[in-house]
Structure formats: structure tokens, C-alpha cells
Amino acid sequence: QKKYSLKPVKFLLGTVERLDNVIxxxxxxxxxxxSYFLExxxxxxxxxxxxxxxxxxxxTENSFVLAEGWFDDEVFHVLALGFPPAEKSSVxxxxxxxxxxxxxxxxxxxxxxEKLEDFEKKNPDGMFVFLSDVWLDEPEVLTRLRSxxxxxxxxxxxxxxxxxxxxxxxxxxxxxxxxxxEQLKQLGEMINRYPELKEKSKFLFIPGPSDPGxxxxxxxxxxxxxxxxxxxxxxxSAEFLSNPARVQYCTQEIVIxxxxxxxxxxxxxxxxxxxxxxxxxxxxxxxxxxxxAPLPLHTAPVYxxxxxxxxLYPLPDLVVVADKFEPFSSQNxxxxxxxxxxxxxxxxxxxxxxxxxxxxxxxxxPGEMDIMDYGY
Numbered sequence: 001q002k003k004y005s006l007k008p009v010k011f012l013l014g015t016v017e018r019l020d021n022v023i024x025x026x027x028x029x030x031x032x033x034x035s036y037f038l039e040x041x042x043x044x045x046x047x048x049x050x051x052x053x054x055x056x057x058x059x060t061e062n063s064f065v066l067a068e069g070w071f072d073d074e075v076f077h078v079l080a081l082g083f084p085p086a087e088k089s090s091v092x093x094x095x096x097x098x099x100x101x102x103x104x105x106x107x108x109x110x111x112x113x114e115k116l117e118d119f120e121k122k123n124p125d126g127m128f129v130f131l132s133d134v135w136l137d138e139p140e141v142l143t144r145l146r147s148x149x150x151x152x153x154x155x156x157x158x159x160x161x162x163x164x165x166x167x168x169x170x171x172x173x174x175x176x177x178x179x180x181x182e183q184l185k186q187l188g189e190m191i192n193r194y195p196e197l198k199e200k201s202k203f204l205f206i207p208g209p210s211d212p213g214x215x216x217x218x219x220x221x222x223x224x225x226x227x228x229x230x231x232x233x234x235x236x237s238a239e240f241l242s243n244p245a246r247v248q249y250c251t252q253e254i255v256i257x258x259x260x261x262x263x264x265x266x267x268x269x270x271x272x273x274x275x276x277x278x279x280x281x282x283x284x285x286x287x288x289x290x291x292x293a294p295l296p297l298h299t300a301p302v303y304x305x306x307x308x309x310x311x312l313y314p315l316p317d318l319v320v321v322a323d324k325f326e327p328f329s330s331q332n333x334x335x336x337x338x339x340x341x342x343x344x345x346x347x348x349x350x351x352x353x354x355x356x357x358x359x360x361x362x363x364x365x366p367g368e369m370d371i372m373d374y375g376y
Contacts, residue, residue, distance in 0.1 A: 004068065010042035018072040025084060028270065030061050030296075036270065038067055038076060048077045054273070055082035057285045058265045063294040083288035088333045092314035101314055102253050103246050111251050120250035121356055125155060128249075128353040132163040132258065132322035133208070133342035136183035137170070142190070144348045144365040149194050151365075156200040157352075158249065163258040163322040163340075164208025177212050181227045188234030203238040206245050206258050206322070217301040218259070218293065219244060219309040244292055244309060246316075252355050253316035257292045262325040262339065264299055279328035283337040287315055318353060318360075327351065329360045336360060 004021050012019065026040040036047045047067070059065065059081060069079040089111075098108040110116055120126070129152070135141045167183065170176040191198055205223060207213055213221050222228075222240035232238055241247075244257040262282050266272065273281050285294065292310040293300040302310060312319065315335040327341035327349050338360050340351040348365040 008042040009038065009040045009045045012045055012071045012076060013043050013074070015071070018070065020070045021068075022071055022076075023066055023068045024076065025064070025066055027064050028059065028061055036061075038065070045071070045076045046074065048075050049081070049270070052078040052271075053080045054271045055080065056273075056281055057083050057288065058273070058281050059270045060265055060268045060285075060294060061270070061296045063285070063289055083284065086288045086290065086315065086333055089314040089316070089335070096314075101311075102248065102316070104248055110248060111253075113251060116250040120252070123250075124354070124356045126249070126355050127157040128159045128161060128254070128355070129157045130161045130163075130256075130320055130322070130338070130340040130351045130353070131343050132340045133324065133344065134162045134164070134166055135168040135344060136166050136187055137168060137179060138344060140367075141344055141348075142186075144343075144367065145187070146190060147367075148350075148365045149191065149197055152201075153194055153196050156197050158355075159202045159204055159247075160197075161204045161206065161247075161256060161320070163206045163256070164211040166205075166208065166211060172210060172212070176210075177224075177227060180212070180223075181230065184228060184231040185234070188231040188238070191235050198235055198237065201237065203235055204245070204247070204256075205238065205240045206243050206256055208243075208258050208322075209260070215301075217303055219303065219306050242309070246309075249355055252318065254318045254320070254353075255292070255312065255316045256320040256322065257310075258322040259293070259300070260323050260325070261293060261295075261300070261321055262323040264295060268295060268299055278325070279330035279337070279339075280332075282321070282328075282339075283330035283332045283335075286312060286319060286321070286337060287332045287335050290315075292319075292321075317355075317358070320351075327362055329362070 002021050004023050006023050026038040029037050029039045031037045037044045038047055064084055066082050066084055067078045069077045098112045100106055100109045167176055167180050170179045207220055207223050209216055213224055220243040222242055228240050247254040290313040319337045321339050323339050324342045327339055327346055329338045338351050341349050350363055352361045352363055
């Protein structure tokens with residue numbers, strides 16, 4: 001039986017003999033084009049991954065990995081590459097107690113509140129509705145939204161979460177901003193026609209990559225107030241959140257990120273998995289990395305001082321990656337990772353989440369032709 005030892009990079013660099021059965025924890029980097037290295041606080045070592053076996057996940061530059069293999073002649077020959085094991089939220093809290101990592105006004109985590117947990121379980125009708133790429137300048141999108149709201153009149157969800165981009169036909173700039181302001185006002189007038197939803201549901205808006213507010217650097221601030229003012233007056237329950245956003249519902253922690261992060265991770269992967277279940281690879285990557293964007297800064301720019309807003313530690317109950325990739329739902333270590341998909345591109349699909357049962361369902365808004373075909 002082989003025995004493996006976890007070694008720092010400086011231990012490898014300080015030896016002149018061949019070392020077998022070595023495991024190193026470090027960050028995957030590309031110091032020169034086409035050459036990958038493993039970096040830790042003690043140094044950098046060149047990698048040879050020609051014979052490497054990759055475990056489940058999307059291995060991108062800047063991700064943390066456990067590399068197993070042998071070292072010789074200043075090169076670490078990788079035989080197997082995996083992610084550091086993640087841990088369940090409940091395990092993390094055993095070590096840190098009731099400290100609040102998630103954010104918000106409270107010093108202690110609401111996960112410890114028995115009253116909130118009891119309310120959550122006794123409220124089976126509580127539900128979140130997630131939509132992404134809600135193009136308000138597309139007539140067909142507005143028609144389907146009207147059908148969606150009408151369908152929920154008799155059982156208003158707790159929240160509608162609408163992610164950008166909210167405009168698709170205008171280039172960014174003054175024209176885009178004016179169009180967005182007008183379309184949001186029209187959406188407010190539409191919601192006003194359904195007083196049950198207006199009074200009982202919250203409407204959360206999360207900006208997309210092309211929406212105004214700031215450069216494409218994360219975290220992004222909410223949509224500017226001068227654009228959202230008229231909608232807010234029409235629908236007082238509307239809230240405009242940053243991107244990524246964090247939502248606390250009773251004892252549940254929900255993180256929402258509107259970025260084509262799945263597409264970017266697939267495009268920048270060192271090795272693209274041969275199995276077609278991308279959802280499983282994405283869920284494992286995000287949970288094991290404990291971060292929403294394990295990518296180099298030129299691919300996913302982040303304000304360093306606010307990088308904690310992209311942290312997924314301890315693991316939340318639900319991570320919504322609103323990506324143009326096809327809709328999916330996956331789970332790793334009691335953390336669900338879902339993608340509602342682009343609303344119009346994916347034939348008006350969306351996702352619902354019921355906190356009391358933690359059930360995620362893929363849904364679709366039927367069009368007039370669909371209703372006629374099925375005889376509704």
C-alpha cells in the first residue's frame with residue numbers, strides 16, 4: 001500500500017533526488033504561455049500534466065488543487081489532479097459556532113434561530129422564482145412575463161428574482177439607459193395590474209454584465225437610482241441588489257450571481273471533462289473552491305478589497321449562477337447549485353425553489369400556441 005505525504009513546494013525545490021508519491025496543495029498558474037505551474041506561499045514548481053488523471057471538476061488557472069505525482073529534475077510530474085475537499089456548512093459551524101459569515105446586520109448567524117426554523121417549516125407555500133436575461137425590450141418576453149404573473153396571482157411567491165441583462169437591442173450608453181428606464185417603468189405598470197403580487201411578493205432585480213452602473217468588475221453595484229426610481233414608486237416592494245447578491249430567508253442562505261461563469265470556466269479549463277454532466281462539474285468546482293469566480297483576473301475582474309462578497313464559505317444552502325448556459329440543477333455537500341438559463345433563449349424556462357422542502361423545479365411559461373396545442 002502506497003503512502004503519500006503532503007509537501008510544500010519549497011520541499012520539492014530543495015531536493016536533488018527523485019521523489020515519489022508526493023501530494024502538493026497549491027494554486028494552478030500559468031507563468032509563461034502554455035506552461036503551467038503550481039504555486040504556494042513557499043515557491044513555484046513547473047508541472048508536467050501529460051499523464052494526469054483529472055477528477056470531477058473544471059480546472060482553471062487560479063484554482064486551488066491537490067496534485068499527486070513524482071518530482072524529478074525540477075519538474076513535478078502530475079499523475080492525478082483533484083480539488084481540496086469541501087466541507088458541509090454544518091461542519092464549519094461546529095468549529096466557528098454562531099459567528100455570522102454570510103453578512104447582514106446580525107452578529108450571530110440566523111441558522112441558530114429555532115423560531116425562524118419553525119416558521120420556515122410551517123410555511124410550505126413560501127417560494128422563490130428565478131429568471132435570468134429578462135429582456136424587457138422584447139415583446140415576447142413581456143407577453144410571457146404577463147402570463148407568469150397571471151399564473152401566480154392565486155398563490156403569490158415570496159420573491160421574484162429577475163436577473164439582467166434587461167435590454168438586448170441597444171448599445172450601452174445614454175440610449176441604453178433611457179430605454180432601460182422606460183422598460184422598467186412599463187414593467188412596474190404591468191406588476192401594478194396584479195395587486196396580490198404587488199402586496200405579497202418581493203421583486204428583486206440583479207444587474208447583468210451589460211447593464212449600467214459600473215465597469216464589468218465584481219462585485220457590481222445595483223442599478224442606478226435615476227433609472228429605477230419610477231419602478232420603485234410603482235412597486236414599493238421592488239429591491240435593487242448588487243451582483244453578486246446575498247439573500248437571507250429564515251435560516252437559509254442564498255447567493256445569486258449573474259455572470260456567464262459556467263461558459264467562462266469551460267472556455268478556460270486546463271482539461272475539458274469528457275463526461276457531459278457539466279452541472280456536476282460546476283457544482284463541485286464552486287463548492288470546493290469556496291468562491292464564485294475561480295478564474296484569473298483578466299477573465300473575471302474582481303475588486304480585491306471586496307473579494308469576500310464572492311466567497312462561498314461556509315457553503316450556503318443555494319447558489320444561483322444565472323448563466324446563458326442551458327438550465328441545470330446539481331448538489332454537492334447539501335449546497336444546491338442551479339442555473340435558470342437565459343429566459344428567451346431557453347424557450348422561456350425558469351426555476352422555482354421551495355425553502356421548506358429545499359426542492360428545485362424547472363418550469364416554463366407556455367405561449368399561446370403551446371396552450372392551444374395542449375388544449376388548456
